[in-house]
Amino acid sequence: EAGVAQSPRYKIIEKRQSVAFWCNPISGHATLYWYQQILGQGPKLLIQFQNNGVVDDSQLPKDRFSAERLKGVDSTLKIQPAKLEDSAVYLCASSGRGGSSYNEQFFGPGTRLTVL
Amino acid sequence: GENVEQHPSTLSVQEGDSAVIKCTYSDSASNYFPWYKQELGKRPQLIIDIRSNVGEKKDQRIAVTLNKTAKHFSLHITETQPEDSAVYFCAASKTGGSYIPTFGRGTSLIVHP
Numbered sequence: 001e002a003g004v005a006q007s008p009r010y011k012i013i014e015k016r017q018s019v020a021f022w023c024n025p026i027s028g029h030a031t032l033y034w035y036q037q038i039l040g041q042g043p044k045l046l047i048q049f050q051n052n053g054v055v056d057d058s059q060l061p062k063d064r065f066s067a068e069r070l071k072g073v074d075s076t077l078k079i080q081p082a083k084l085e086d087s088a089v090y091l092c093a094s095s096g097r098g099g100s101s102y103n104e105q106f107f108g109p110g111t112r113l114t115v116l
Numbered sequence: 117g118e119n120v121e122q123h124p125s126t127l128s129v130q131e132g133d134s135a136v137i138k139c140t141y142s143d144s145a146s147n148y149f150p151w152y153k154q155e156l157g158k159r160p161q162l163i164i165d166i167r168s169n170v171g172e173k174k175d176q177r178i179a180v181t182l183n184k185t186a187k188h189f190s191l192h193i194t195e196t197q198p199e200d201s202a203v204y205f206c207a208a209s210k211t212g213g214s215y216i217p218t219f220g221r222g223t224s225l226i227v228h229p
Contacts, residue, residue, distance in 0.1 A: 041221050
């Protein structure tokens with residue numbers, strides 16, 4: 001089966017600019033996650049969707065970050081305006097059964113964001 | 117919320133030796149513990165997981181142990197090979213409801229040939 005797709009793979013912007021990332025989960029996966037992985041650290045959950053609803057966004061900096069999954073499939077994550085500390089890899093993951101446990105998460109290749 | 121501590125941050129071994137990575141967690145309600153391997157520049161991939169109703173699980177050269185009383189779990193890799201070199205992440209989560217894992221900071225394993 002096709003894996004989780006993300007684009008772009010790399011993005012370099014200047015601080016205060018805006019950027020958007022796109023994720024296409026594995027077909028049929030109801031749950032979608034966005035993680036921020038800063039160099040040398042583990043992934044930190046930003047937001048979790050089940051279908052097109054938000055399950056958890058407690059760690060999403062809502063003053064500058066936003067995410068949507070309007071049709072319950074693809075998702076976009078936006079940063080506006082970007083700060084230097086937003087430099088990280090943004091990972092998208094999906095899992096098969098929405099809202100339940102023991103789901104194996106399948107990660108996308110990530111988008112490496114550099115903010116100058 | 118959950119807090120996961122992972123040690124060591126870096127582990128260097130000779131090919132053929134064993135490697136052990138340890139994690140502790142804070143939320144006694146956590147009962148699912150996956151381990152991920154992330155090779156340089158690649159995505160994290162699940163390599164093994166354990167649930168709270170078992171104390172140990174093995175898959176070829178990889179094993180995980182869980183001590184719920186002490187709230188710690190470990191990854192054991194035997195007969196290490198250079199291709200085992202990667203960053204390994206542990207995670208902890210609760211079942212029943214949303215599956216939201218909390219990850220450790222990672223261990224960089226280097227296997228010298």
